[in-house]
Amino acid sequence: MKKLLFIGAGKMATAIAGGLVRAKLFTPGELQAYDVSETAAAEFTKATGVACAIRDCAALARDAERVLLAVKPQTMTAALAGLSEVLSGKPVITIIAGVPIARIAELTGSRQVIRVMPNTPALIGKGAAGIAASPETAPEELALAEKIFGSVGVVMRVEERNLDAVTALSGSGPAYVFEFIQALADGGVAAGLSRAAATELAVQTVIGSAEMVRATKLHPTVLKDQVTSPGGTTIRALEVLEDRAFAGAVIQAVRAACLRSEELGRN
Structure with a gap:
């Protein structure tokens, strides 16, 4: 079972995965990614050494301990379609801009949702991120999420209502x-x-x-x-x-x- 699955393998996901490997929080073999784009998948793997698939996301999600959602808001619903059954019992980390925890919980069925607002300097390991979590999130999962984003910059825990301010500032x-x-x-x-x-x-x-x-x-x-x-x-x-x-x-x-x-x- 993989420790973390990235759903979406764009630049930010690539930066985070690369940071995790460099910081030795995870080995490439403990990570997995999925993206509908063959080009994005190939670039992700080349940059991080982590395998990235382009099909059967549900099977990948079933085989992961937790997932990190890194898709665009406009493709979110389609990307998560049919995944609630396999995600309902897993922690879900989301960097989808502007989408509240309640909506992610609705789409995934997960009660442990951690919402993060990173910024583009994470691409060079100098990011700044705000992080908030649903009340049901296990403390160890929130701590792990902070380590994940700490691998590419600075992380600050905030109330979810303040994530719009984090978005505006950092x-x-x-x-x-x-x-x-x-x-x-x-x-x-x-x-x-x-x-x-x-x-x-x-x-x-x-x-x-x-x-x-x-x-x-x-x-x-x-x-x-x-x-x-x-x-x-x-x-x-x-x-x-x-x-x-x-x-x-x-x-x-x-x-x-x-x-x-x-x-x-x-x-």
Whole structure:
């Protein structure tokens, strides 16, 4: 019997499986995957060393101790059709965006449902994920799920009602950071740097600043003040950001994404 079956073998499933193998939480032989796409199945196996089948998902699910659902929301119902009989007694982990625990329990028949919202930096082992579980979930299954996602980043336990906020902050957050990096590099180009130099400096500045927050454990405002000299270049730049409501725009962006996540969940 396999210890974990991935239903869906896309990029996120590949990242998670690869992390599990690298962290030695599971051997490739203890894992199994299923995907309707022959191409996705082949790429998954090439990247992880884990076998991925393209047929007879029900038999695979029957032979697994637990499953991890990694399909798209719009294909979820079809992917889980006919599986409730074999999944009803098994723990189910889901990374299907916007779909609540109650709906997954309805489709799978499982009472042990663990819902996770990861983000794309998990693809390089630097992810951030929020995790919540149904009340019936065994503590050891929740702990295992935390180890699974801890193999590709940081995991934070939250109430399910807060997963929309997690989606808005860390789920969608990489897009905000990429936009900022692009704008920062564009500013460097406008000031006379080459595109390559501006991009490299912008990327390293974001990485280094984030690591300073983590390493020093100081409030970001304290670290900001350490950079800001009276009458200097930084305060002049911060004055422009304040005038353009930079902080307020970011806050409103996260709130808008949270509201949209709530809408998608209701639908």
